[in-house]
Every structure is written in structure tokens, then in C-alpha cells.
Amino acid sequence: MLKKQSLPKVAAVAAIFVAIILWRPTVLIYGLQAAGLYASIAIPMGLVLGIVHIVNLAHGEIMMVAAYSSYMLCSWLGIDPYISLIPVAIITAIFGFIIYRLTIRQTLKAPELNQLILTFGIAISLTQLANIVFTSQTRKMSFSYVSASMDIGELSFGIYNFVFLVAAIVLAYGLKFFLHKTVAGKAALAVGQNPRGAAIVGIDVDKTYGLIFALACALVGAMGAMFITRSAVFPSVGSPFTMKSFCLIAMAGIGNIPGILGASVLLGVSENFLKAFRATRGWADIVFFVLIISVILGRSIRGKRA
Amino acid sequence: MMLEVKKLEAGYGKLQVLRAVDLNVGRESVGLFGPNGAGKTTLINTIMGIVEARSGDIVLEGKSINKLKTHEIARAGIALVPQERELFPGMSVADNLELGAAFVPRGKAVIKKQLEMVFGLFPILKERYAQLVGTMSGGQQRMVAIGRALMAKPSLLILDEPSLGLQPSIVAEVFERLAILKKEVAILVTEQNVRESLKAIDRGYVMENGAVVLEDSATGLATNPHVISAYLGI
Numbered sequence: 001m002l003k004k005q006s007l008p009k010v011a012a013v014a015a016i017f018v019a020i021i022l023w024r025p026t027v028l029i030y031g032l033q034a035a036g037l038y039a040s041i042a043i044p045m046g047l048v049l050g051i052v053h054i055v056n057l058a059h060g061e062i063m064m065v066a067a068y069s070s071y072m073l074c075s076w077l078g079i080d081p082y083i084s085l086i087p088v089a090i091i092t093a094i095f096g097f098i099i100y101r102l103t104i105r106q107t108l109k110a111p112e113l114n115q116l117i118l119t120f121g122i123a124i125s126l127t128q129l130a131n132i133v134f135t136s137q138t139r140k141m142s143f144s145y146v147s148a149s150m151d152i153g154e155l156s157f158g159i160y161n162f163v164f165l166v167a168a169i170v171l172a173y174g175l176k177f178f179l180h181k182t183v184a185g186k187a188a189l190a191v192g193q194n195p196r197g198a199a200i201v202g203i204d205v206d207k208t209y210g211l212i213f214a215l216a217c218a219l220v221g222a223m224g225a226m227f228i229t230r231s232a233v234f235p236s237v238g239s240p241f242t243m244k245s246f247c248l249i250a251m252a253g254i255g256n257i258p259g260i261l262g263a264s265v266l267l268g269v270s271e272n273f274l275k276a277f278r279a280t281r282g283w284a285d286i287v288f289f290v291l292i293i294s295v296i297l298g299r300s301i302r303g304k305r306a
Numbered sequence: 307m308m309l310e311v312k313k314l315e316a317g318y319g320k321l322q323v324l325r326a327v328d329l330n331v332g333r334e335s336v337g338l339f340g341p342n343g344a345g346k347t348t349l350i351n352t353i354m355g356i357v358e359a360r361s362g363d364i365v366l367e368g369k370s371i372n373k374l375k376t377h378e379i380a381r382a383g384i385a386l387v388p389q390e391r392e393l394f395p396g397m398s399v400a401d402n403l404e405l406g407a408a409f410v411p412r413g414k415a416v417i418k419k420q421l422e423m424v425f426g427l428f429p430i431l432k433e434r435y436a437q438l439v440g441t442m443s444g445g446q447q448r449m450v451a452i453g454r455a456l457m458a459k460p461s462l463l464i465l466d467e468p469s470l471g472l473q474p475s476i477v478a479e480v481f482e483r484l485a486i487l488k489k490e491v492a493i494l495v496t497e498q499n500v501r502e503s504l505k506a507i508d509r510g511y512v513m514e515n516g517a518v519v520l521e522d523s524a525t526g527l528a529t530n531p532h533v534i535s536a537y538l539g540i
Contacts (some may be wrong), residue, residue: 018496183408190394191403197392201454202380202409255396 011027013107021210027272029157035268036165039261040226042245044219049246050255051179052212054104054193055115058123059245060238062217066092066224067125067233072086074228080143085225096217100210108209108271130235138194146229161230164223171219172258179257188212192255247292267291307332307365308462309353309384310490312360316352323348325516326362331462335488337503337510337524338496339537345516347389350466354386355379365492368459381410385460389467395440399431402439402450408456413458419524423490424453427483445476452483456491463487464497469502481506500537504528512537 021028045059056062066088073084100124107114146160179185190198191208201207233239250268252259270287274280315322316409323345327540329338329533338346353364353510355376365373371379385406394402407413407420428449434442439450448468455463465484469477477499484493484506497503504510510527512520520532527533 089372183404186397186401186405189397193394193396194392196356197388197394198405199356199376200380200386200388200392201405202377202458203405204375204377204409237501237505 001172021269023208024273024276025155026157028120029268030161031269031272032165032265033158033161033260033268035264035266035272036162036168037227037230038241038244038248038267039168039170039264040153040223041087041162041164041220041241042248042260042264043168043175043257044223045218045242045245046249046252046255046257046260047175047219048213049249050192050257051188052209053112054108054209054213055120056104056213056216057116057242057246058099058126059216059220060240062238063090063220063224063227063241064130064233064235064238065095067227067237068134068139070225070228071141071233074141081141081225081229085222088225089222091120092221092224093214093218095221097210098212099217104213105206105209125237127235127239133213134235136235138234140232141228143229144268164226164230167223167226168261168264172196172261175257193276204275227254244288247288251295252286263295275302308367309314309494310363310365311349311353311364312363314349314352314364315360316348317378318348318357320407322360323516324352327513327516327518329511330519331492331493331494334508335484335495335506337500337507337527338494338500338513339500339503339510339527339533340496340513341536342498344513346513348516350388350464350494350496351458353379354384355466366438377409380458383410383412383458383461385410385458385463386390387448387451387455387463387465387468389470391447391537393439393447393454396438398436398438399442399450400435401453401537403431403457404487406454410458412462413460416459417457420457422461424456426434427456427486428453445472446478448472448476452480456487462490462492462494465493465497467498468498469497469499470490477502498537502529 031181041060041063047055048054048056069091070081070084070088073079073087074081103118103122104115107118147158148160149156150159179189186201187198187208190201191201191205195205198208248260248263251263267288271284271293274284307330309331312326315324315328317323327349337352338349340346348357350421352359355371359372363370366382366384369382394405403421403424404417407417413420430446431453432448439447439460442450452465452468454484457465468480468484471511472480481502484495487493488506489507495503495507504524504527509521510534511518518528521529
């Protein structure tokens with residue numbers, strides 16, 4: 001809950017925010033679109049990191065594998081990426097399950113540093129493998145629906161990228177429903193909170209870890225298939241998304257899946273706000289680090305006071 | 307026989323803890339006593355598959371469960387209330403109780419009936435149904451842990467030190483409930499509070515240095531000079 005003393009400050013920040021947005025509405029529009037992309041990729045990572053506490057630094061690379069898989073399916077079969085979404089999600093789910101069984105599973109009882117090093121190694125391996133198979137050449141597909149736009153008065157803007165925002169909202173609230181209203185979801189929460197307690201009540205802990213990891217891979221795989229509709233694919237395309245996803249989860253608070261949406265909106269709008277001015281355009285990438293440091297520092301200070 | 311433990315040996319690394327332990331539990335309430343480090347919790351953890359048995363056998367209702375994993379043993383009909391409770395602190399009482407039954411076939415089929423039984427035993431859990439377990443007191447959490455175990459409608463309920471860390475009035479309440487429960491389910495309880503637990507059990511074993519050194523009825527144990535001097539402090 002917001003403290004009464006904080007209300008004027010929050011109101012002032014909100015008023016400045018609204019004024020700037022009214023002055024430059026594209027900041028909000030493109031900020032929300034960017035937020036949708038960030039959140040839709042970060043939310044599956046939030047499931048494995050926040051719920052079952054597996055640190056996966058190969059998250060963005062799994063998205064990259066999905067993007068290439070979708071690219072190949074679309075090139076060979078002439079289908080739309082949205083049709084390839086289901087087979088690609090299945091492929092990445094199986095791929096994720098195999099990675100879990102062969103590697104991550106062995107590190108679950110070891111300190112988290114082992115998972116970090118292991119998944120970092122997997123990330124590098126996948127990037128290099130993509131380099132060998134596909135070369136470093138970027139691959140891009142064009143789709144007419146991507147250029148859909150809307151006019152409001154004198155303002156004209158692309159609307160296609162809102163599809164990622166819709167996907168992020170569906171993912172966040174779909175996962176919230178799954179985790180809190182279904183037995184399988186509650187089992188995942190239980191395994192994340194107390195693996196031994198979960199085994200004692202008859203939950204197959206190993207299977208639950210594997211299924212949640214595979215589910216997260218399927219979801220980021222589906223996002224990878226959608227990703228090729230808006231961006232080019234190349235071997236290192238996933239890497240920045242791993243880092244951004246990791247930090248968005250930290251900003252939202254570990255385990256707070258809908259919170260990732262809020263953190264993404266803050267990041268997307270802030271980035272686009274800086275991009276809106278010529279003098280600050282180059283700072284857009286820095287805002288990400290400023291925000292994450294501010295949020296974590298603020299949380300630490302509040303924690304010390306409490 | 308509900309549970310038969312035959313010549314069971316177990317330990318951690320090079321440390322041998324259990325030495326040829328023999329123990330039986332029928333449709334009754336059995337106590338397991340002994341000082342700290344006697345091997346009571348190791349025995350419970352070996353029965354539950356948490357610690358691997360080195361030799362010997364564990365038989366539940368005629369079937370060996372020696373090679374089963376913990377979740378399979380739970381599904382086979384043993385419910386454990388561990389010393390550390392092992393609850394899900396970020397989840398509500400309702401979710402903790404539901405998860406007690408959801409993965410055990412015999413509990414899943416009678417979820418509503420078991421829930422009524424648990425609420426009958428611990429009415430406070432009905433009042434605190436939506437409360438997060440992590441925000442409850444130690445005594446209330448112990449009730450949730452027992453309730454969660456009962457939700458599985460187990461054939462054998464194992465309680466490891468149920469009175470640990472509880473205030474005396476709550477300890478008496480827990481043992482009163484156990485005395486009621488023994489009519490419905492076989493119970494194996496390890497306890498250092500021998501005086502209270504003797505009121506709730508039919509038979510008992512005393513363990514020392516990883517081996518069973520004494521077996522007798524509750525009345526026999528209450529009058530045994532060794533038990534009286536070592537555990538009843540008389």
C-alpha cells in the first residue's frame with residue numbers, strides 16, 4: 001500500500017508523466033509496444049526463475065532457436081509465423097525438457113552459481129551453433145500486416161506491435177490463473193517454496209521442475225515465432241533479451257509475474273521518452289541500467305529502514 | 307501388518323546411523339522414543355525415502371517400498387508430519403490442505419470428507435482458511451501440517467516430534483487430537499515428550515545409538531525403570 005506521505009510525490013511524478021505523454025503521445029504508444037515485447041519474453045523467464053527458482057541464462061537463446069525454427073518452417077512451407085507458433089512452441093518445449101533432463105537437473109541441489117555457469121555455457125553453445133549452421137547473416141521476413149497503422153488526428157502510428165502487449169497481458173494473467181487456480185500450478189508453487197514438503201505430499205518434484213521448464217521454453221518459443229514478424233534473426237539476437245528479462249524480473253520482485261508487466265511499461269516508456277528528444281536519443285539504452293539500479297537500491301534502503 | 311521395518315541400516319556418507327532396526331506398526335498407535343541423535347528422524351526419513359536404505363527392507367501393507375521415491379511412498383499411503391513441518395509458507399491454509407490430498411489417489415477421492423474431518427479436529431484452521439501459512443504461529447502451523455497429512459487419508463500417519471517448539475498447552479492439545487486420530491489411522495510418532503505421548507499410544511519402542519533397545523506396551527514403558535529414569539525424569 002502507498003503511504004499517505006508518498007502520495008504528493010507520486011501524484012507529481014504521474015502529472016509530469018501525463019503532461020509529457022500529452023505533449024509527445026508517441027512516447028506512450030511506442031513505449032507500450034516496446035513494453036509488450038520485453039514483458040512477453042520476460043514472463044516465461046519469470047515462471048522458471050520466480051516460481052521454481054531455476055536460473056536460466058540461456059532464455060534469450062532459446063527464443064533465438066525458436067525464431068530460427070519459425071523462420072525455417074515459414075521459408076520451407078510458406079506458412080505464416082502465427083501458424084508456425086504451435087509447432088515451434090512444441091519443439092522448444094521438447095528442447096527445453098531435454099536441456100533440463102540432461103543438464104539443469106544435475107545442478108538443482110548445488111549452489112545457484114552452478115546453474116548460472118551451466119546455463120551461460122548453454123547460451124554460448126547455442127549462439128555458436130547458430131553461427132555455424134546459419135552464419136552471422138541476419139534473416140528477415142516481411143509481412144504486409146506488420147505495416148498496419150492508425151491515424152488519430154494528425155498523429156499516425158504503427159499498431160502491429162501492440163500484439164506483443166496483448167500477448168504479454170494474456171501470458172501474465174494466464175500464468176497467474178494457472179498458478180493459483182489449478183492443481184498443477186499450485187504444485188509448481190509448492191515445489192518452488194519447499195521441494196521436500198512437495199515430495200512429502202506426493203508431488204513428483206523432478207517432473208514438476210521439468211514440466212515448468214518445458215512450459216517456459218514453449219512460451220518463449222511461441223514469442224520467438226512472433227518475434228520474426230517484427231525483427232531480423234541472427235545468432236546473438238537473444239542475448240540482450242536474457243539480460244533485460246532477468247532485470248525486469250528483479251525490478252518486479254521475484255515471483256511477481258503480473259509485476260513484470262508494470263516494470264516493462266516503466267522501461268519501455270522511459271526508453272521511448274529519451275528517444276523522443278534528439279539530445280537524449282543515445283541514452284535510451286542506459287535508462288535500463290539506471291532504472292534497475294534505482295529500483296534495487298530503493299528496495300534495499302527501504303529494507304534496511306524496515 | 308501396516309508397516310514392517312526389517313533389519314534396516316542407513317546413514318549419511320561414512321556415518322552409519324541405523325543398525326539393524328526392526329519395527330512393526332499394526333492398526334494401532336506406536337511411539338518411538340530416544341535421546342537426541344538416537345536415529346529416530348533418520349529412521350522416519352529412511353521409511354519416507356528421503357534417506358536411502360543401505361540394507362534391510364521396509365514393507366507397507368505387504369508391499370516393499372524400499373526402492374520407491376518419496377512422492378511414490380506418499381502416494382502408497384504414508385503421510386508424514388515432519389519435525390520442521392515443511393509447509394508451503396507463501397500459500398494459504400486452503401491450498402496447503404488441498405495439496406495434501408491432490409496427488410494421493412485415496413485422498414483425492416474423499417477431499418471434502420477429509421476436509422470436514424480436519425476442521426473437526428482443528429476448528430481454527432476453518433477460521434484461518436484463507437490466511438497465508440507463513441504468517442501463522444508455530445502451533446497453528448503444526449496443526450496445518452497434521453491436517454495436510456490427514457487430507458491424504460493415509461493408511462499410516464508418521465509424526466516426527468510433533469511437540470517440538472510448542473507451548474505446553476498446545477502440546478497437550480496435539481496429543482489429545484492424536485488420541486482421537488488413532489481410532490481412524492495407524493500412527494507412528496517419534497517424541498521426546500514421553501510423558502504426554504504415552505497417553506496417546508498403544509505400544510512403543512526405545513532407540514539408542516541407532517538401534518532399538520526396548521519394545522513394550524504403553525503401560526509397560528510407563529513402568530519400566532530405564533524409561534522412568536531416562537525419559538520421565540523421576
